[in-house]
Amino acid sequence: MEKKATYIVFEGMDGSGKTTQSKLLKEFLENQGYSVFLFSEPTDNEVGKLIKSRIVKEKTYSPETLALCFAADRSIFKDEVLLKALKEYEFVIGDRSFFSSLVYQPLMGLDYFWIKELNRFVVKPDITFILDISVEEFMKRRGETDVIFEKKEFQEKLRKAYLELPEKFPKDLFFVINGERKIEEIHEEIKKKVLLYSS
Ligand code: ADP
Ligand code: TYD
Secondary structure (H helix, E strand, C coil): CCCCCEEEEEEEECCCCCHHHHHHHHHHHHHHHCCCCEECCCCCCCCHHHHHHHHHHHCCHHHHHHHHHHHHHHHHHHHHHHHHHHHHHCCEEEEHHHHHHHHHHHHCCHHHHHHHCCCCCCCCEEEEEECCCHHHHHHHCCCCCCHHHHHHHHHHHHHHHHHHHHCCCCCEEEEEEEECCHHHHHHHHHHHHHHHCCC
16 A cells, blocks of 8 residues: 555544544644545444444444444445545544554453454554543533443543553554643644654
8 A cells, every 4th residue: 555644543532632633633734735634433434324323322232243343334444435545645634543442342341352353454543642631521521410430430441541552552653642731732732743743
């Protein structure tokens, strides 16, 4: 594959600012004259839509079925869209990636190495930003005042699993970003890291 793009991924728990920061980065890079392709996972293909309808509304899928769906969505997207985008654009930005599967699915009781194996064929990002917020901030942004214990515990585990990712992938480039600061401040830091990487 003649890849041209710098492939950047945003990861982090729900509400950590991935959508906000990926859009800001796209805008900034486009203003600099670069071509940018932005996508999010679950994607908009049939499997992505199936996942969204099942996890949001019906919750009928078992953890293993969900894991297979996330991997299938990603794989179809790679075949149909991602490989082409990586050849044509200067930057490709992903709001979530296979790292989400490696963090969320084991917390649903599945074997980490099985998930890793399922995702063996993914395109690895050049840079991954992990937007890190505390569970208290997560609850605040979600507007949840009476906190259900399990939910809080799940988010604590999620945060920990995210922070362990760089150790699990020592050859990959990660930046853990403090996501509790002002939106503009976070954007500045991300911008600088991206420009430095591509200079
Ligand atoms: P994600 O895509 O990770 O779920 P979003 O970018 O959609 O997160 O942000 C979730 C919510 O938090 C939105 O209402 C957004 O406006 C708000 N938000 C994003 N970044 C910050 C920040 N740095 N400080 C305070 N609120 C933020
Ligand atoms: P998303 O639509 O990104 O939700 P949000 O905008 O709130 O971050 O993702 C939906 C949910 O799916 C989210 O809770 C994370 C989860 N998820 C996984 O469990 N595994 C995966 O591989 C992906 C991509 C997402």
